[in-house]
Amino acid sequence: MYGAFIGDIVGSKYEFNNIKTKDFPLFSPGCDYTDDSIMTAAVAQAILCTAREDCGDFSRVLVETMQDFGRRYPHPTGAYGGRFADWLRRENPAPYGSYGNGSAMRVSPCALAAVTLEEALELARVSAAVTHDHPEGIKGAEAVAAALFLAKTGASKEEI
Numbered sequence: 001m002y003g004a005f006i007g008d009i010v011g012s013k014y015e016f017n018n019i020k021t022k023d024f025p026l027f028s029p030g031c032d033y034t035d036d037s038i039m040t041a042a043v044a045q046a047i048l049c050t051a052r053e054d055c056g057d058f059s060r061v062l063v064e065t066m067q068d069f070g071r072r073y074p075h076p077t078g079a080y081g082g083r084f085a086d087w088l089r090r091e092n093p094a095p096y097g098s099y100g101n102g103s104a105m106r107v108s109p110c111a112l113a114a115v116t117l118e119e120a121l122e123l124a125r126v127s128a129a130v131t132h133d134h135p136e137g138i139k140g141a142e143a144v145a146a147a148l149f150l151a152k153t154g155a156s157k158e159e160i
Contacts, residue, residue, distance in 0.1 A: 001040060001044065001108050001109060001112060003108070004036070004037070004040050004105070004108040005033070005037050005040065006026075008033060008034050008036045008037045008040075008105070009027070009031050009032060009033055009034075009037070010026045010027065010031060012030075012031050012032050012033070012034050012077045012078060013028065013030040013031045015034070015077075015078050016078070032076075032077040033076060033077065034076045034077045034078045035070075035076045035078065035079070035080045035081075035084070035102075036102070036105040036106060037076070038069050038070065038073050038076055039066060039069070039070070039102065039105070039106040040105070040106045040108060040109065041069060042062070042065045042066040042068070042069040042070075042106070043062065043065075043066075043106050043107065043108075043109045043110065043127050044109035044112075045065050045069070046058060046061045046062040046064075046065040046066075047109050047110070047113045047123070049061050049065070051113065058123070058126055059126050059129070059130060062126070062127060062130055063093060063130050066088070066130070066131075067088055067093065070085075070088035071088060071089075081100065081102070083096050083098065084098075084102060084131060087131055093130075093131075095129055095130060095131055095132070095133035096131060096133075097133060097134045098131055098132040098133075098134060098137050099132065099134035099135075099136035099137040099140070100132065100137065101140060102131065102132060102137075103124075103127065103128035103131065103132035103137045103138065103140055103141040104128075104140035104141050104143065104144045106127065107124050107127055107128070107141045107144050107145045107148075108144070108145075108148055110123035110124045110127055110141075110145045111123075111124075111144075111145045111146075111147075111148035111149040111152060112148070112152065114145075114149055117146060117149050117150070120145045120146060120148075120149040121142050121145060121146060123145065124138075124141040124142045124144070124145035124146075125138055125141065125142060127141060128140070128141035128142075147160050
């Protein structure tokens with residue numbers, strides 16, 4: 001998760017002002033956390049809650065936690081996407097068919113918590129489907145979770 005947070009913060013300055021060089025300062029004025037860091041922390045919190053306590057179904061806890069974190073931190077750098085911001089405010093939020101990168105950006109805790117690749121993929125599917133229920137949104141989350149899980153368990157670059 002450190003990598004997800006660091007990459008989010010370092011890249012935040014360039015999110016709407018893309019650069020095409022590898023020669024840039026990692027941390028500089030204008031870098032800050034974005035919605036992706038907030039939602040990554042929410043996924044981690046939901047996983048921890050469902051693992052330690054009898055707080056219910058991961059999907060339900062995840063929705064509640066994401067909404068709570070989003071409401072507590074309503075103005076991250078770069079802002080929330082329009083449909084996601086609306087989802088955060090809904091009383092009974094439903095997935096909205098997104099195939100954006102948000103599901104892949106917040107999935108790292110799923111790979112870290114999982115004991116098997118199958119568990120990592122299942123957690124990734126559930127974490128994506130609460131908002132990004134389009135097949136491509138789910139595939140993106142699965143791909144990142146699988147790569148992270150394989151790296152965590154010592155797979156080679158070629159295997160990943």
